[in-house]
Amino acid sequence: MSTPRSWNRLPRVKPNAVYALSQRGDCMLDTLPRPLLAYGNGRSYGDVCLTEQGTLLLTRGLDRFIVFDRKQGILCCEAGVTLAEILALVVPHGWFLPSTPGTRLATVGGSVANDVHGKNHHAMGSFGHHVRALELWRSDGSVIECRPGDSVGLFSATIGGLGLTGLIRWVELQLMPIHNPWMWVESQRFANLEEFWALNRRAEASWPYSVAWIDCLAQGKAQGRGILLTGQHAPAQAELPVFKEYSKRIPVDLPFSMINGLSLRAFNTLYYWQPLKRQVLTHYVPYFYPLDAIQNWNRIYGRNGFYQYQCVIPPCEAEAAIASLLDTIARYGEGSFLAVLKTFGSKPSLGMLSFPRPGTTLALDFPNRGDKTLRLFERLDAIVREAGGALYPGKDARMPASLFQSGYPQWEAFDKYIDPGFSSRFWQRVTL
Amino acid sequence: MNSLKRVVLFGATSAIAEQTARQLVAQGASLYCVGRNRDKLTALIDDLKVRAIDHQRIYGCVADLTDIAQHAHLIEAAEHILGGIDSVLIAYGTLPDQKACQLNASMTRQEIETNALSVINLLTLLANEFENQQRGVIAVISSVAGDRGRQSNYVYGAAKGMLTLFLQGLRNRLAKANVDVVTIKPGFVDTPMTAKFDRSGLLWAKPEQIAKGIIKAMQDGKSEVYLPWFWQGIMLIIKHIPELIFKRMSL
Numbered sequence A: 001m002s003t004p005r006s007w008n009r010l011p012r013v014k015p016n017a018v019y020a021l022s023q024r025g026d027c028m029l030d031t032l033p034r035p036l037l038a039y040g041n042g043r044s045y046g047d048v049c050l051t052e053q054g055t056l057l058l059t060r061g062l063d064r065f066i067v068f069d070r071k072q073g074i075l076c077c078e079a080g081v082t083l084a085e086i087l088a089l090v091v092p093h094g095w096f097l098p099s100t101p102g103t104r105l106a107t108v109g110g111s112v113a114n115d116v117h118g119k120n121h122h123a124m125g126s127f128g129h130h131v132r133a134l135e136l137w138r139s140d141g142s143v144i145e146c147r148p149g150d151s152v153g154l155f156s157a158t159i160g161g162l163g164l165t166g167l168i169r170w171v172e173l174q175l176m177p178i179h180n181p182w183m184w185v186e187s188q189r190f191a192n193l194e195e196f197w198a199l200n201r202r203a204e205a206s207w208p209y210s211v212a213w214i215d216c217l218a219q220g221k222a223q224g225r226g227i228l229l230t231g232q233h234a235p236a237q238a239e240l241p242v243f244k245e246y247s248k249r250i251p252v253d254l255p256f257s258m259i260n261g262l263s264l265r266a267f268n269t270l271y272y273w274q275p276l277k278r279q280v281l282t283h284y285v286p287y288f289y290p291l292d293a294i295q296n297w298n299r300i301y302g303r304n305g306f307y308q309y310q311c312v313i314p315p316c317e318a319e320a321a322i323a324s325l326l327d328t329i330a331r332y333g334e335g336s337f338l339a340v341l342k343t344f345g346s347k348p349s350l351g352m353l354s355f356p357r358p359g360t361t362l363a364l365d366f367p368n369r370g371d372k373t374l375r376l377f378e379r380l381d382a383i384v385r386e387a388g389g390a391l392y393p394g395k396d397a398r399m400p401a402s403l404f405q406s407g408y409p410q411w412e413a414f415d416k417y418i419d420p421g422f423s424s425r426f427w428q429r430v431t432l
Numbered sequence B: 001m002n003s004l005k006r007v008v009l010f011g012a013t014s015a016i017a018e019q020t021a022r023q024l025v026a027q028g029a030s031l032y033c034v035g036r037n038r039d040k041l042t043a044l045i046d047d048l049k050v051r052a053i054d055h056q057r058i059y060g061c062v063a064d065l066t067d068i069a070q071h072a073h074l075i076e077a078a079e080h081i082l083g084g085i086d087s088v089l090i091a092y093g094t095l096p097d098q099k100a101c102q103l104n105a106s107m108t109r110q111e112i113e114t115n116a117l118s119v120i121n122l123l124t125l126l127a128n129e130f131e132n133q134q135r136g137v138i139a140v141i142s143s144v145a146g147d148r149g150r151q152s153n154y155v156y157g158a159a160k161g162m163l164t165l166f167l168q169g170l171r172n173r174l175a176k177a178n179v180d181v182v183t184i185k186p187g188f189v190d191t192p193m194t195a196k197f198d199r200s201g202l203l204w205a206k207p208e209q210i211a212k213g214i215i216k217a218m219q220d221g222k223s224e225v226y227l228p229w230f231w232q233g234i235m236l237i238i239k240h241i242p243e244l245i246f247k248r249m250s251l
């Protein structure tokens, strides 16, 4: 079996053993080399899902539904079910995931463990807010059912718990009602960061979904120019378009990255000036998951892989810090066409180590150019640290321990919930 | 095209059968699922019920299929619950430890019992039912391993080879009764049965892929199918290597 990797293909590490779970009842945990770590579908960028020791437990074989209450919109399923499989089941019954990341290929277990967020964070919070219950399987063989507000605190440790509190076997979710699979989507251009803040404030007051794409290379007066995409689920329509899904794939590993300063500048300029229509009826698949349409798109960054840098900056520091981050990136001359800017709402996350918190989040991909890239990140780290921000563990392969610890002040209190039989490369790295 | 509306799965908790069951349910079938492990069977049935819509019947029954005394009763129960049987898929099997079998004659017999004799018992009863009703499909998962005996795996190979030959005869007999007998010969499939194998290499298939092939072969009333298709070519070559050479090879 080929070695499981994370989505950005960094770091390249190998566990001692790999065990593919196929049944909830697999009673093997105590016989496997330790430490253990669950691996969902490897859609994290970095090493939260990797270990250099012990056993990686592949959970994709736990892909069964358990109960679906079609009237109440409550779904219980095994942790290896993907969000795509859930949507295929529930959308025709008029239900939707109340929170979803930008890929539907994440598993439910992985979505809980990173407490993932979507474009509607300002309205609906993060994934953990919609978990009614989950079951943990600990390395000592015990099985614990956790619900929000449990007295022990194991639930809030497990939401965003990075897979360290044990193996999640099943999750019970509260879904959200919809009328059809379509979205009303509106795009608006903004000429710079200042315009973004004003536009975004208005958009968030009236749209449940809102996210901005920005041209990370634009400088000076045009710094932070981009397009704000807002959306809402469509009410009942007299007539709906027909939707047919296509998927393409990048067939081979490219020896080098197709993304460089030149191709990026051209792409960003074209993208920024694309003709925009006001309101378009868009199917939920291309709206929420545009990248999933190209399988293995991570290959365009070449064999050396890439990094994603995603930070969150508290509200009062956000305007200054985001400007200074963009400035640093633009001067570096590289970044991604996937630069994304979004403000989180004020709903506190349930997890002790959850990433979403009030403030603004910026996310970009960078091809791995070794030291050069790492030095850029150090400069960005300094800005984030100064502003009292944090980086997203699910998107990290390199943050220094000190930055993790300042961004996640509960990390020491979290320690007592860690299953002594579990660990990850990420955790070993940031708790040195 | 054969109807697959009311289907009985023997060994329903096998990874290949489970994927077949999901696809059949998506096509609107009602299922009677027999498996020997209660927990696995419950998880399977719960999942299929979530996927099905109200009028589809999804039933499970726990039975060890080497207990041949139960066979007649299982068929009767399935017929009763589904209101008739359109088709049957026999999917259960075990992959013997060849080395251990070489040292233990009773283990060898046990493996032949599970993989061949118990299946033949079941098939004998089913054949008469289907012959009476003058329609339907009987599909059985045999294996490419049954095409030629190899030192590394000949106990399993002999059992699957016996099935393949038995099915050939049965197909010949039931052709007159308008009943299709389908022999499924998968190559390497990524399932718990092969968990200990090194799965690198291009020959490995996913159970959902095999399931798709099984359903198509059953609908079309095929005789023998290799899954995926390229195994037909591989086995053609392997079958034609002269024994004089073959016996010195380490396959």
Ligand SMILES: Cc1cc2nc3c(=O)[nH]c(=O)nc-3n(C[C@H](O)[C@H](O)[C@H](O)COP(=O)(O)OP(=O)(O)OC[C@H]3O[C@@H](n4cnc5c(N)ncnc54)[C@H](O)[C@@H]3O)c2cc1C
Residues within 6 Å of the ligand: A007, A037, A038, A039, A040, A041, A042, A043, A044, A045, A048, A049, A059, A079, A080, A100, A101, A102, A103, A105, A106, A107, A108, A109, A110, A111, A113, A114, A115, A116, A117, A118, A119, A162, A163, A164, A166, A167, A168, A169, A291, A292, A394, A424
């Ligand atoms: C194109 C793309 C877009 C994305 N957009 C977003 C976004 O908008 N918002 C966002 O928040 N994230 C986003 N992500 C990141 C992704 O949603 C998360 O990393 C998610 O956690 C991946 O899930 P996975 O099942 O692949 O888990 P993995 O990456 O395999 O594992 C992630 C973590 O979950 C743990 N884990 C997995 N299964 C279990 C289990 N059963 N029990 C216990 N622990 C478990 C692992 O140990 C690990 O710590 C995006 C990723 C991609 C590729």
Ligand SMILES: NC(=O)c1ccc[n+]([C@@H]2O[C@H](COP(=O)([O-])OP(=O)(O)OC[C@H]3O[C@@H](n4cnc5c(N)ncnc54)[C@H](OP(=O)(O)O)[C@@H]3O)[C@@H](O)[C@H]2O)c1
Residues within 6 Å of the ligand: B011, B012, B013, B014, B015, B016, B017, B035, B036, B037, B040, B063, B064, B065, B066, B091, B092, B093, B094, B095, B114, B141, B142, B143, B144, B185, B186, B187, B188, B189, B190, B191, B192, B193, B194
């Ligand atoms: N995987 C391959 O590469 C491959 C290749 C060619 C052919 N095949 C054949 O494909 C079929 C399905 O196997 P699979 O790959 O899906 O493996 P699998 O998941 O291990 O399935 C085998 C199933 O057979 C069941 N079983 C074994 N003995 C039984 C008995 N006495 N009574 C009832 N059920 C019994 C097992 O039950 P438990 O779960 O309770 O153990 C298990 O569910 C088998 O006939 C196998 O020989 C597989």
